[in-house]
Amino acid sequence: MTLDPEDSKLITLARAARARNGSAEGAAVRDETGRTYSATDVALSALTLSAVQVAVAMAISSGARSLEAVALVSEGVPSAADEAVAAELGVKAPLVAGPDGTLRG
Template sequence: MNAELDPEDAKIITLARSARARSGAAAGAAVRDETGRTYAAVDVSLPSLSLSALQVAVAMAVSSGAESLEAAAVVSAAEPAEADLAAAREMKAARVLLAGIDGAFVKSYENSGH
């Protein structure tokens, strides 16, 4: 992991990586809300429902009463889709961090509207 990452951001990357590893999903995600609570999730793929890991993590935070997100992380071999980033931006996430499946930081998507 990148030594320059804030320890709290490194923590949500670790949570996302752990969720992905436990489930065997293609992607894992974690978000941190304005109170510091974290939510980790993986992709959901059912015949009647298909959500990305980031969408699930954002939905978990919203359903638990979060009003905004401090940060979000995605662990995946692929970059998140624009719809996934939009879900985090709607919750005013300052940034979405992308890490590879090995947990190594790749890039950050900054929310200029935060």
């Protein structure tokens, strides 16, 4: 599968965030104006959020009204909650890649 350069950028941002923090997953989103946000999962005793949830929260709190794309880099698959938040903001399905950046699904 060949990715559009903007979607490839999201995978790169998500991989970099994951590697920088040594996290289980990294995510990146692109809003309706083309701004991008990248994040990793949060696993605290008082707060647990997926990387997609954190990236979406960053976008929404910065004024985004919808998303053009969501990317997840992980050994696993997006949760139902990740897919639901992506859909609520206009993305049919997140791009999912393994830690090496290889697109899956």
